[in-house]
Amino acid sequence: SILPKIPVADGKVEINGVLVNLPSHPPLVLIDDWTAVTKRWPFFNYDIYAERMNKPVLPYLVQLDADDEYGFLRLWPQHKGGSSMHIGYAIQWYAFAAIVFFTYFGVNIKRVDSQEVDDE
Numbered sequence: 001s002i003l004p005k006i007p008v009a010d011g012k013v014e015i016n017g018v019l020v021n022l023p024s025h026p027p028l029v030l031i032d033d034w035t036a037v038t039k040r041w042p043f044f045n046y047d048i049y050a051e052r053m054n055k056p057v058l059p060y061l062v063q064l065d066a067d068d069e070y071g072f073l074r075l076w077p078q079h080k081g082g083s084s085m086h087i088g089y090a091i092q093w094y095a096f097a098a099i100v101f102f103t104y105f106g107v108n109i110k111r112v113d114s115q116e117v118d119d120e
Contacts (some may be wrong), residue, residue: 009070010025013070015062015064016064016067016068017062017065017068018062018063018065019060019061019062020061020062020063021060021061022044022046022059022060022061036086038102044061063111
């Protein structure tokens with residue numbers, strides 16, 4: 001509930017970082033103005049930020065380098081998706097298809113007694 005004091009440098013400051021797109025906000029937001037409830041933002045919304053600052057805002061974010069002297073400790077998560085993830089998903093879905101296939105035939109095919117066939 002207590003926000004930290006962040007020191008601000010006087011004059012112009014040069015920063016180094018990576019320009020990234022922010023992940024999209026959640027598909028369902030139950031509170032229109034959540035800043036009235038808390039000082040923390042559960043997700044960053046460019047439109048609300050631009051409205052609050054009365055300035056246009058580009059839809060990008062600069063993630064500062066870890067070695068940059070300004071700011072705080074930064075350990076940005078890196079996306080390291082590869083083909084192994086897709087192979088795992090493929091194996092998973094083929095396994096689901098096999099389970100459905102064998103379950104369908106196991107439930108719908110029943111053994112017929114030879115005596116029942118002779119009676120008809």
